[in-house]
Amino acid sequence: MCERGLLIVLSGPSGVGKGTVRKALFSQPDINLHYSISVTTRKPREGEIDGVDYFFKTREEFEQMIRENKLLEWAEYVGNYYGTPIDYVEKTLQEGKDVFLEIEVQGALQVRKAFPEGLFIFLAPPSLNELKNRIVTRGTESEELINDRMKAAKEELEMMDAYDYVVENDEVELACERIKAIVVAEHCKRERVAQRYKKMLEVE
Amino acid sequence: MCERGLLIVLSGPSGVGKGTVRKALFSQPDINLHYSISVTTRKPREGEIDGVDYFFKTREEFEQMIRENKLLEWAEYVGNYYGTPIDYVEKTLQEGKDVFLEIEVQGALQVRKAFPEGLFIFLAPPSLNELKNRIVTRGTESEELINDRMKAAKEELEMMDAYDYVVENDEVELACERIKAIVVAEHCKRERVAQRYKKMLEVE
Numbered sequence: 527m528c529e530r531g532l533l534i535v536l537s538g539p540s541g542v543g544k545g546t547v548r549k550a551l552f553s554q555p556d557i558n559l560h561y562s563i564s565v566t567t568r569k570p571r572e573g574e575i576d577g578v579d580y581f582f583k584t585r586e587e588f589e590q591m592i593r594e595n596k597l598l599e600w601a602e603y604v605g606n607y608y609g610t611p612i613d614y615v616e617k618t619l620q621e622g623k624d625v626f627l628e629i630e631v632q633g634a635l636q637v638r639k640a641f642p643e644g645l646f647i648f649l650a651p652p653s654l655n656e657l658k659n660r661i662v663t664r665g666t667e668s669e670e671l672i673n674d675r676m677k678a679a680k681e682e683l684e685m686m687d688a689y690d691y692v693v694e695n696d697e698v699e700l701a702c703e704r705i706k707a708i709v710v711a712e713h714c715k716r717e718r719v720a721q722r723y724k725k726m727l728e729v730e
Numbered sequence: 731m732c733e734r735g736l737l738i739v740l741s742g743p744s745g746v747g748k749g750t751v752r753k754a755l756f757s758q759p760d761i762n763l764h765y766s767i768s769v770t771t772r773k774p775r776e777g778e779i780d781g782v783d784y785f786f787k788t789r790e791e792f793e794q795m796i797r798e799n800k801l802l803e804w805a806e807y808v809g810n811y812y813g814t815p816i817d818y819v820e821k822t823l824q825e826g827k828d829v830f831l832e833i834e835v836q837g838a839l840q841v842r843k844a845f846p847e848g849l850f851i852f853l854a855p856p857s858l859n860e861l862k863n864r865i866v867t868r869g870t871e872s873e874e875l876i877n878d879r880m881k882a883a884k885e886e887l888e889m890m891d892a893y894d895y896v897v898e899n900d901e902v903e904l905a906c907e908r909i910k911a912i913v914v915a916e917h918c919k920r921e922r923v924a925q926r927y928k929k930m931l932e933v934e
Contacts, residue, residue, distance in 0.1 A: 648920070676931065679931060680931060683927045683928070686920055686923070686924055686927075687920075687924075690919070690920055691915065691919060691920055692918060692919075692920050692923035693918055694923075703914070704915075704918055706911070707910070707911035707912075707914035707918075708911075708914075708915040710907070710912075710915075711895070711908075711911050711912040711914070711915035711916070712915070714851075714895045714897055714908055714911075715895060715896075716890055716891075716895055716896050719854070719890070719898075720890055720891075720896070723883060723886070724887065726883065727880065727883060727887070
């Protein structure tokens with residue numbers, strides 16, 4: 527009977543500041559999202575707590591999770607596995623709560639296949655304004671620098687294709703506000719509200 | 731070169747509080763929407779200013795605007811004409827600014843035909859929670875009252891069909907926050923941002 531929650535996936539090119547934005551978002555008191563903790567085989571860093579920052583597993587445990595299809599997405603970086611446990615995501619969505627994932631671009635594409643109804647947000651560097659400035663002040667910039675930015679913008683444009691929204695990370699606080707606005711707006715989408723109405727009318 | 735603004739149409743059943751929400755929205759200091767002033771043939775009420783509250787016209791002038799297709803939508807209520815001048819809307823959108831209309835349901839359907847790319851927000855009474863409460867406390871409510879609410883909810887459900895978003899007017903301030911969030915989210919839609927990228931890359 528309970529309305530299913532939204533799955534919100536924040537991704538984007540490496541180095542764009544996904545982790546910083548996610549931490550700023552979850553440090554806000556009024557946030558109503560449930561962060562899905564990743565599983566990893568890398569060793570805990572100082573201060574990191576099992577079940578809070580990550581679920582720390584051995585390689586054997588992780589590989590068993592892969593075999594048993596217990597991961598929504600996973601990847602290997604610098605010799606360590608990272609992944610998203612499917613159980614938590616599925617259970618939380620079923621309870622009508624919104625789940626938030628912050629993952630790499632490759633992982634986001636895997637999640638899109640399993641949860642096409644998810645909300646995919648691409649975090650972009652403030653490259654457009656930067657690019658504009660470089661073009662405007664062309665005299666003072668080398669052609670090479672401008673071309674580098676043009677190339678990066680083209681690559682970002684291609685990556686965006688699999689996403690529903692693009693949030694520019696010009697300022698962390700602004701990026702957080704935009705993500706929160708997207709979640710509020712999605713809950714107001716006519717299809718979602720109409721479903722609530724229909725369920726209520728069926729009760730009779 | 732300038733990116734076209736968004737046309738935001740707020741509508742909903744009469745008596746739901748469209749005018750109150752619109753006034754509250756435009757009394758906020760950070761609002762970045764342009765309100766389209768309506769044209770009317772009714773006499774100005776005390777304190778109403780031509781060009782601020784309405785453009786006041788004679789019946790002859792209004793009928794000439796109808797003939798010359800200068801109205802985006804119009805209707806007659808209690809012997810007076812009300813309408814939205816198309817010039818202001820088109821000019822402001824072209825300047826890249828967002829235009830906000832607050833109109834009746836019939837007018838919104840007319841606008842939808844002319845501007846299918848507009849953002850149509852249905853302001854709904856907090857009928858679902860009300861309905862729920864009445865069902866839960868059934869013992870203390872007459873069947874007739876519950877049936878009235880059920881009927882109203884069914885009518886609202888049908889009206890919603892032509893809209894993109896539904897905002898419940900449970901509290902005016904909350905309704906305003908939701909409308910603002912919808913506008914922010916729409917500006918983050920991938921298609922819009924990708925267009926900005928493409929335009930920028932074409933410059934070269």
